[in-house]
Amino acid sequence: MLRLRALRARLAAVLRASAIGLPPACRGHALTPIAAREGVLAYLVDNALTYAGGSVLPDPDSPLEASVLTSEFKINYLRPAHDGERLVAVATVVGSGRTQAVCRCDVFVEKDGQRKLCAAAQGTIRKA
Template sequence: MQADLLAYGRQVLARQPFNGVVGATLEVFEAGTAELSLPLAAHLLQQDGFVHGGVLSYLADNALTYAGGSVLGKVLTSEFKINYLRPARDADRLVAVATVVGSGRTQAVCRCDIFLERAGERKLCAAAQGTIRKAE
């Protein structure tokens, strides 16, 4: 069943035109959790060489929504907040790990940590929390 959920999640991600620009990959998608990764590339950086905050927000929003969707089905983001903890740079890739904190019939509260990963080691660079609601 988990492999089916991951395959389905990857199909959904492939249908997101913006992800064609960004290039994230869904690594984990199972009940209560999701993980997206993104190799760093020049087109994702801002003028000072850091990953653009919008890219970090995109990863957080998608990871939060996947986590919420894993327990609710078809969903939309109701709201989310992100804290940028350190500049995102000097890494091979970003990894967004989201989990469901609590859920009911129509909404889930989820959190997401975004890590800089270099040579297999991770450093936290952003943290987000959001409310994901069942789509009508």
């Protein structure tokens, strides 16, 4: 995704789950010195949910790719995402059918190899 490239985010894995990390080099782009803005967390959640959902909703014309979009998602912000080295969004598929997948996502702030949960989300991804 071009949006991921713009923030230099990295996709770790896609197979019924996805993990997207925002490295420290991106701090100047969208993070304040105190905490990550809610928009950055929402961006990570949306992309992680979409990759996870897309992993179980393949396009019949191109099985290695998925043409999917986010139908909806909801985020609960649990604590400020501050004092970390990077943000990590981990999404998994809760359930899926032929046309849509329900996915869950947790966003962590990571520092010195330790992760603290800062947001939890759930969303529905559907075929485009």
